[in-house]
Amino acid sequence: xxxxxxxxxxxxxxxxxxIANIYSAFxxxxxxxxxxxxxxxxxxxxxxxxxDVGGQLAQLYPDxxxxxxxAGGSGSHGRAADATVSVAQxxxxxxxxxxxxxxxxxxxxxxxxxxxxxxxxxxxxxxVLALRGDLREDSELHEFRLAVDLIAYLKDKGFCVGAxxxxxxxxDCADPRANIDHLKSKQDAGADFFVTQLFxxxxxxxxxxxxxxxxxxxxxxxxxxxxxxxxxQVQRMVFMCGASLxxxxxxxxxxxxxxxVALEQAGVEYAxxxxxxxxxxxxDGLHVYTMNRPAVARAVKQELDAASLVRG
Ligand code: FAD
Numbered sequence: 498x499x500x501x502x503x504x505x506x507x508x509x510x511x512x513x514x515x516i517a518n519i520y521s522a523f524x525x526x527x528x529x530x531x532x533x534x535x536x537x538x539x540x541x542x543x544x545x546x547x548x549d550v551g552g553q554l555a556q557l558y559p560d561x562x563x564x565x566x567x568a569g570g571s572g573s574h575g576r577a578a579d580a581t582v583s584v585a586q587x588x589x590x591x592x593x594x595x596x597x598x599x600x601x602x603x604x605x606x607x608x609x610x611x612x613x614x615x616x617x618x619x620x621x622x623x624x625v626l627a628l629r630g631d632l633r634e635d636s637e638l639h640e641f642r643l644a645v646d647l648i649a650y651l652k653d654k655g656f657c658v659g660a661x662x663x664x665x666x667x668x669d670c671a672d673p674r675a676n677i678d679h680l681k682s683k684q685d686a687g688a689d690f691f692v693t694q695l696f697x698x699x700x701x702x703x704x705x706x707x708x709x710x711x712x713x714x715x716x717x718x719x720x721x722x723x724x725x726x727x728x729x730q731v732q733r734m735v736f737m738c739g740a741s742l743x744x745x746x747x748x749x750x751x752x753x754x755x756x757x758v759a760l761e762q763a764g765v766e767y768a769x770x771x772x773x774x775x776x777x778x779x780x781d782g783l784h785v786y787t788m789n790r791p792a793v794a795r796a797v798k799q800e801l802d803a804a805s806l807v808r809g
Contacts, residue, residue: 514595515657516624517689519560520717520781523808529775530719530782531798531807532597532692533557535789536565537580542789547584548591553791555592557798558808561624562588563597563659563692563784568630574605578613586620597659597692598622600651601630602641607650610641614654625651626659626692645679645686652687662691662718664705668739677705677712684716691716692784695723695734697767698743699774706780719782720775724768724793726761728754765793769800776806783807 516530523530533554538544554562564584567577578600585596598617602610617625627647632638641647644660651658660683666676680691691714696702702720709718725731728750735742749767753760772783783801787794801807 514589514623516561516595516597516659517657517717519595520690523560524717524781526808528807529780530560530717531801532561532563532719532782532784533559533794534563534565534721534784534786535584537567537584539567539580544583547789548587550789550791551584551588551594552592554787554794555588555594557791557794559594559798560782560808561595561597563626564588564599566599566601566628566630568601568603574601574609575613578616582613582617582620582622585622589621595624596622597624597626599626599628600647601628602644602647603630603632603636603638605641606639607641610647610650614651614656617656618654622656624657624659626661627651627688628661645682648683648686648688658688659690659692660688662693662705662709663738664693664696664701664720665739665741667694668737673708677708677714680709681712681714684714688716690782691718692782693718693721694738694740695721695786696740697725697746697771698741699771699778701741702775702780703778717781719784720780721784721786722768722771722775723786723788724761724797725750725764726788726790726793727757761793765796765800769797772797772801773804773806776801776804 520530535550538547564581566581581598585598588594588596627644629644648658648660662680663676666673670676734740749763753763785797
């Protein structure tokens with residue numbers, strides 16, 4: 498372990514590991530909380546590779562790293578929870594970075610979630626992003642039908658709880674007013690902070706933020722930005738989460754279609770412009786969907802450091 502990692506560990510006292518406390522500390526600093534997201538071992542990705550990505554991201558001094566939950570059909574929830582919690586534990590214990598473990602509640606029972614919570618407690622996980630998870634044809638909903646059910650349950654168990662927010666609305670929710678109602682109900686159920694779905698146009702984030710604040714949502718909100726890499730990746734995101742595709746991105750994708758290196762560079766630059774603008778707007782947090790690509794994370798962090806926009 499290098500000295501940089503050791504000093505990161507020493508600088509993160511246990512009390513600061515609750516992400517709600519990190520937001521409070523940063524409000525007085527006047528800088529946004531800065532976080533990355535990684536995904537745990539699945540398919541071809543081994544535990545060693547995930548650990549390597551975690552280590553490289555930790556060296557960029559994020560304020561926390563969230564670890565996704567690979568929800569599958571019934572029966573795979575236990576394996577997915579173990580993969581997520583293992584990476585979250587490694588980030589905290591080996592690299593000293595507060596971790597946010599994602600957890601979904603579709604396709605599982607209270608009895609199973611009790612066991613997952615016990616395991617998370619035993620492994621020092623304090624922060625959980627409470628999600629319903631996407632529904633598939635074979636999905637089963639038991640006691641937990643919506644994220645609010647999981648939020649109240651996790652809060653009761655003493656976790657610091659994050660929840661999902663959707664600047665352009667959830668793909669299954671056509672009514673913008675209901676979108677904010679659902680957000681408020683997550684706050685009322687005990688959530689401590691929000692992390693948003695990705696979006697490519699900041700005007701959606703600002704309109705959503707204004708509406709949420711006007712309607713009594715007071716919790717910190719981290720806004721999610723994804724540096725895009727390829728046309729197929731953008732298409733997948735647009736269809737999966739309903740993000741609008743502004744014409745500058747369409748033009749970039751068309752222009753660099755046959756030059757993947759230039760396209761990746763353009764994707765990082767576009768994301769950085771979004772992040773700089775969000776920071777200037779005074780948002781509580783910036784969450785970067787780096788998709789296990791440390792080089793992209795490094796490029797983004799360098800840009801933000803150069804502008805002194807986040808904690809160096
Ligand atoms: P909910 O808030 O329960 O919403 C589900 C649907 O019900 C929405 O359409 C919502 O509008 C609607 N709704 C909410 N409340 C009510 C109500 N009171 N009455 C009627 N309708 C209501 N998925 C994964 O599988 N793994 C991950 O790691 C993961 N990470 C994510 C991280 C972030 C930051 C985000 C934004 C999403 C993530 N997702 C992940 C995707 C998420 O699981 C899906 O978007 C899922 O379809 C909804 O999850 P939710 O927690 O927002 O659910």
